[in-house]
Amino acid sequence: QLIYLMNIDGSGIERVTQLRSRKPSWSPDGLQIAFTSVADTIIVADLQQPREIALGGGASADWSPDAQQLVVDVPFPVSGIGIVAADGTGRRMLTPGAAFFSEPDWSPLGDWIAFADSLGSEWDIFLLPTDCLWDCEPQRIQLTSAGSRDIMPDWSRDGARIAYVCDVDVCVLHVATGAIERLTRLPPYAGAGAPAWRP
Numbered sequence: 001q002l003i004y005l006m007n008i009d010g011s012g013i014e015r016v017t018q019l020r021s022r023k024p025s026w027s028p029d030g031l032q033i034a035f036t037s038v039a040d041t042i043i044v045a046d047l048q049q050p051r052e053i054a055l056g057g058g059a060s061a062d063w064s065p066d067a068q069q070l071v072v073d074v075p076f077p078v079s080g081i082g083i084v085a086a087d088g089t090g091r092r093m094l095t096p097g098a099a100f101f102s103e104p105d106w107s108p109l110g111d112w113i114a115f116a117d118s119l120g121s122e123w124d125i126f127l128l129p130t131d132c133l134w135d136c137e138p139q140r141i142q143l144t145s146a147g148s149r150d151i152m153p154d155w156s157r158d159g160a161r162i163a164y165v166c167d168v169d170v171c172v173l174h175v176a177t178g179a180i181e182r183l184t185r186l187p188p189y190a191g192a193g194a195p196a197w198r199p
Helices: none
Strands: 020-027 032-035 041-046 051-057 058-064 069-074 081-086 089-091 112-119 124-127 150-157 162-166 169-174 180-182
Touching: 020 058, 032 058, 041 069, 051 069, 069 112, 112 150, 124 150
Parallel strands: none
Antiparallel strands: 020 032, 032 041, 041 051, 058 069, 069 081, 081 089, 112 124, 150 162, 162 169, 169 180
């Protein structure tokens, strides 16, 4: 697997990565692409001057709205969620010991990070405030506790709702009230993939 760029009409195909890579994520300013390379390493490709910056271990990454930082799903040596500067100058674990595959997602307003974590046999959706990521210990807030497998959170563009996978269905949580809507009713043998909001 490699990452390419192309125009909307399919022309101008340009190769971005030289080694096996996946999960590309555009920076909000459209100037950089973060992706997961071999051995679960997060790389940032700068498209202006082109170069690549290795940010260390991570299975997936999501940009802060100002494109200065990324939140990273760290698999090793201790799993959890980490924060890393886009230029590679700083890195800090926020939730050491949290479950792997938490798929963190930065809110559009920049004030929260949503992620999934397992407590015992259950997976739930949590929030971390972003007002003290580098200099204090952010306290997680649990959003779901319905006994279902709640994973893959995705913020709405206005920051008011979070879509996520709840067991085999797609649910939407209203952040201000905590109200939850189940949007699908799929049979047990089916399964929803990661939800995504239309821009």
